Amino acid sequence: MNNALIRKLESFEALSDGDRAALSALSLKTREVGPRTDLISVGDNPEDVHLILDGYACRYKLLDEGQRQIMAVLVPGDFCDLNVFILDQMDHTIGTVSQCQIVKIPRKAIEEIMANHPAITKAFWWCSLVDEAVLREWLVNIGGRPSNHRIAHVLCEIFMRLDAVGRVTGNSYTFPFTQMDIADMTGITQVHVNRTMRELKNSGLITLKQRVLTIHDVGQLKAYCNFNQNYLHLKNARWSDRRNVPWPKLAQDG
Amino acid sequence: MNNALIRKLESFEALSDGDRAALSALSLKTREVGPRTDLISVGDNPEDVHLILDGYACRYKLLDEGQRQIMAVLVPGDFCDLNVFILDQMDHTIGTVSQCQIVKIPRKAIEEIMANHPAITKAFWWCSLVDEAVLREWLVNIGGRPSNHRIAHVLCEIFMRLDAVGRVTGNSYTFPFTQMDIADMTGITQVHVNRTMRELKNSGLITLKQRVLTIHDVGQLKAYCNFNQNYLHLKNARWSDRRNVPWPKLAQDG
DNA sequence: CGACTTATTGATGCACTTCAAGCGACGTGG
DNA sequence: CCACGTCGCTTGAAGTGCATCAATAAGTCG
Numbered sequence: 001m002n003n004a005l006i007r008k009l010e011s012f013e014a015l016s017d018g019d020r021a022a023l024s025a026l027s028l029k030t031r032e033v034g035p036r037t038d039l040i041s042v043g044d045n046p047e048d049v050h051l052i053l054d055g056y057a058c059r060y061k062l063l064d065e066g067q068r069q070i071m072a073v074l075v076p077g078d079f080c081d082l083n084v085f086i087l088d089q090m091d092h093t094i095g096t097v098s099q100c101q102i103v104k105i106p107r108k109a110i111e112e113i114m115a116n117h118p119a120i121t122k123a124f125w126w127c128s129l130v131d132e133a134v135l136r137e138w139l140v141n142i143g144g145r146p147s148n149h150r151i152a153h154v155l156c157e158i159f160m161r162l163d164a165v166g167r168v169t170g171n172s173y174t175f176p177f178t179q180m181d182i183a184d185m186t187g188i189t190q191v192h193v194n195r196t197m198r199e200l201k202n203s204g205l206i207t208l209k210q211r212v213l214t215i216h217d218v219g220q221l222k223a224y225c226n227f228n229q230n231y232l233h234l235k236n237a238r239w240s241d242r243r244n245v246p247w248p249k250l251a252q253d254g
Numbered sequence: 255m256n257n258a259l260i261r262k263l264e265s266f267e268a269l270s271d272g273d274r275a276a277l278s279a280l281s282l283k284t285r286e287v288g289p290r291t292d293l294i295s296v297g298d299n300p301e302d303v304h305l306i307l308d309g310y311a312c313r314y315k316l317l318d319e320g321q322r323q324i325m326a327v328l329v330p331g332d333f334c335d336l337n338v339f340i341l342d343q344m345d346h347t348i349g350t351v352s353q354c355q356i357v358k359i360p361r362k363a364i365e366e367i368m369a370n371h372p373a374i375t376k377a378f379w380w381c382s383l384v385d386e387a388v389l390r391e392w393l394v395n396i397g398g399r400p401s402n403h404r405i406a407h408v409l410c411e412i413f414m415r416l417d418a419v420g421r422v423t424g425n426s427y428t429f430p431f432t433q434m435d436i437a438d439m440t441g442i443t444q445v446h447v448n449r450t451m452r453e454l455k456n457s458g459l460i461t462l463k464q465r466v467l468t469i470h471d472v473g474q475l476k477a478y479c480n481f482n483q484n485y486l487h488l489k490n491a492r493w494s495d496r497r498n499v500p501w502p503k504l505a506q507d508g
Numbered sequence: 509c510g511a512c513t514t515a516t517t518g519a520t521g522c523a524c525t526t527c528a529a530g531c532g533a534c535g536t537g538g
Numbered sequence: 539c540c541a542c543g544t545c546g547c548t549t550g551a552a553g554t555g556c557a558t559c560a561a562t563a564a565g566t567c568g
Binding site for chain 2: 059061063064065067069071083085086087088089091092122125126128129130131132133135136137138139140142143144145186187226230231233
């Protein structure tokens with residue numbers, strides 16, 4: 001079984017066979033969840049920890065004005081609520097985007113692992129801290145970049161994170177997000193996402209066909225939006241940065 | 255000694271006398287740092303954990319275009335880099351805003367505490383998770399609110415967090431932030447911050463005089479920007495929410 | 509096939525940016 | 539003690555990136 005979690009943790013810290021076995025044991029009872037379904041809602045205090053084995057989900061909050069702000073994208077290998085031990089209740093909701101395969105891990109199982117497998121415990125900490133680092137970069141993204149770079153940056157990040165868990169084939173990955181989803185991630189409107197995506201497509205940076213996104217030249221797209229992967233804290237990333245390579249100004253509507 | 259850290263941790267979990275003594279022992283060798291000074295920079299791998307005892311600092315990143323994005327405000331009782339054990343290097347910088355009193359705590363001291371004081375260990379986890387929750391709310395703030403609400407929200411949050419460590423007198427607190435600082439927190443320009451702050455002042459919501467900010471009616475300001483303190487995960491907050499109380503539309507330049 | 513969601517496109521408006529200039533407070537050095 | 543530079547704040551005028559409104563086209567699914 002191709003367990004995304006193990007792969008992800010190993011990208012940070014070497015695991016023993018015993019560690020791997022303990023982690024594999026967690027993923028026995030998987031569950032299929034349809035797209036656009038909430039896994040955990042605001043105010044919940046879940047008894048189990050949710051782990052995503054396949055598919056995409058996202059963290060979001062609903063504002064009083066009815067709009068949705070997506071605060072994180074969850075890909076295979078990501079925990080939804082490792083914090084369940086500490087905080088009293090969820091301050092946001094987690095919902096699937098595509099169909100997902102998930103596991104509900106009892107608190108006890110996690111506690112047992114953390115008691116007996118220091119390497120895994122450390123790796124769990126790492127997961128939580130990387131989540132935070134990603135969040136910080138999203139803040140920079142929304143706060144400081146124009147909409148075209150903003151979207152490109154999200155596309156780059158998802159690419160890198162999927163690649164780390166072996167979910168990229170060639171330069172392409174499954175892309176079930178709607179333009180509305182991207183709008184809610186980046187804080188721009190759906191209409192403007194449409195126009196900006198077109199700009200990226202016309203520039204030859206990306207292709208999106210039948211829910212598959214292709215990034216023609218990863219280095220180029222990264223240079224375009226000043227993507228610096230340091231914040232992902234990956235140990236063995238396949239794609240080196242191509243910093244300081246200026247991206248030629250694009251002709252409008254060319 | 256009025257230790258903000260102990261006060262903050264106790265707002266989450268009851269501590270024993272032994273716990274308190276252990277925490278007090280950490281704060282022996284304090285250090286004064288001037289305003290506008292970097293404590294830890296991108297790429298650093300600090301040997302010690304920094305704790306702020308007094309004053310304000312902030313996390314920030316510098317974009318390639320030279321602009322600064324502030325990702326968090328640090329108040330007395332906040333750790334700068336509790337993550338030092340896990341991540342290889344800092345992906346952002348931490349700098350003081352005002353003059354600060356800080357302590358550098360050796361990793362070993364933290365490790366010792368975490369080995370012997372489970373209540374404190376749990377509270378440290380809590381700190382880290384609350385930091386993350388605050389970050390998420392900042393994302394919502396920048397991504398989904400207009401500039402006047404955005405600024406008001408930051409003012410509310412700092413108020414609540416300072417209150418939790420006893421740094422609020424009446425409805426006022428020290429406010430050393432420049433308009434440029436607020437601009438970099440909220441992702442709007444300094445000029446527009448100026449105009450928006452004026453709007454808040456003219457509305458009678460706040461007063462800012464000689465670096466002291468006064469919020470005339472906390473409930474009102476919270477209602478104005480839809481501030482919901484849940485995300486701070488405070489156990490014993492003094493200020494209840496006044497939700498669903500519509501804020502009357504303000505006359506322009508009234 | 510019909511209902512519904514998602515994507516596309518155009519026209520218009522506004523919140524915020526950009527540029528620019530002036531002002532007061534503060535510190536520093538001649 | 540005043541000249542001078544710096545820094546933070548203020549204000550005006552003009553421009554623009556993105557939002558809003560609206561209508562149509564293109565999937566997608568039961």
